Amino acid sequence: MLQSVKRPHYHAWLLAARPRTLPLACASILLGTGLASYQDSFNAGVFLLTLLTAISLQILSNLANDYGDAVSGADDQERIGPVRAVSSGLLSPQTMRRGMVITATAAALLGLSLLLTAFGNQWGHITLFVLLGAAALLAAVTYTVGLGGTPYGYRGLGDISVFVFFGLLGVLGTYYLYTQQLSGLALLPAATCGLLSAAVLNVNNVRDIENDARNGKITLAVKLGRANAVNYHWALLGMALLLTLIYLIALPVPLVGWSCLLVAKPLSDAARTLSHSRDGETLTGMLKKTAISTLIYSMLLSIGLAFFSG
Numbered sequence: 001m002l003q004s005v006k007r008p009h010y011h012a013w014l015l016a017a018r019p020r021t022l023p024l025a026c027a028s029i030l031l032g033t034g035l036a037s038y039q040d041s042f043n044a045g046v047f048l049l050t051l052l053t054a055i056s057l058q059i060l061s062n063l064a065n066d067y068g069d070a071v072s073g074a075d076d077q078e079r080i081g082p083v084r085a086v087s088s089g090l091l092s093p094q095t096m097r098r099g100m101v102i103t104a105t106a107a108a109l110l111g112l113s114l115l116l117t118a119f120g121n122q123w124g125h126i127t128l129f130v131l132l133g134a135a136a137l138l139a140a141v142t143y144t145v146g147l148g149g150t151p152y153g154y155r156g157l158g159d160i161s162v163f164v165f166f167g168l169l170g171v172l173g174t175y176y177l178y179t180q181q182l183s184g185l186a187l188l189p190a191a192t193c194g195l196l197s198a199a200v201l202n203v204n205n206v207r208d209i210e211n212d213a214r215n216g217k218i219t220l221a222v223k224l225g226r227a228n229a230v231n232y233h234w235a236l237l238g239m240a241l242l243l244t245l246i247y248l249i250a251l252p253v254p255l256v257g258w259s260c261l262l263v264a265k266p267l268s269d270a271a272r273t274l275s276h277s278r279d280g281e282t283l284t285g286m287l288k289k290t291a292i293s294t295l296i297y298s299m300l301l302s303i304g305l306a307f308f309s310g
Helices: 002-017 019-038 044-072 093-119 123-142 158-179 187-207 209-214 220-224 226-250 255-276 280-309
Strands: none
Touching: 002 044, 002 093, 019 044, 019 158, 019 187, 019 280, 044 093, 044 123, 044 158, 093 123, 093 158, 123 158, 158 187, 187 209, 187 220, 187 226, 187 255, 187 280, 209 220, 220 226, 226 255, 255 280
16 A cells, blocks of 8 residues: 555656656756867766756756646646646645755755865855856746746746756856866857757747647747747757857867767657647657757767767
């Protein structure tokens, strides 16, 4: 009987954590690590702690999103997509808030451990990254949980946030943890990672466009309308491809690094499906496909950079 009680509770937390979103958290860390490896600056301890911190922040964001959408009424019985823990009654709002506090505490402790490992007693660097970490925590929570106002995810600002945190800050911040320097050329793959991450969010928002509009969750897709949101998606992919080509030529990256372009096929397949399908289950599959493709892009380019450094 004890097992039958625990299993649903565990399943509810797994639903709320949304493992399918974790590839995005890993992608920026892997890409930043590849850029640092090109500079012969890899550190195993920094890599592990950076990855764990990013994953904990992503889980926190997912828990907050589950909670915020439930209490705001954005999730209802007509919502398309995976079951949400709070709106379905699997977890109470109070339980979810406790989970958010625990996850935020874990993220903060992991982040502090990371900074001490990366910077030692360089308190200027530590202070800067503490502020960036606090901004990341705040962004994770307030995406759908407003602090005295409408959550920014309900005002069409989610795409910008994803581009910044999963692209520019995620990749360049990771690179800086290893090297303690920045590179102008590294902006190109960092921006690409952000663009692909925004594409993942756009698949989610196009899938949910009718439900979001009905419940007052004004995402960028809702603002643009379905047709323009699909065009926007193609623009994200096209710009990501262009920036990648410029980077591969400018560095230059050896042939193994060019294999990152192989993700163009699954990304374009997912975009074509987004253009023609309104089936929730199909689009959820395309969401996963786009996220995995983003992770594979980062892995292949990182391998190419590491190979070139050797």
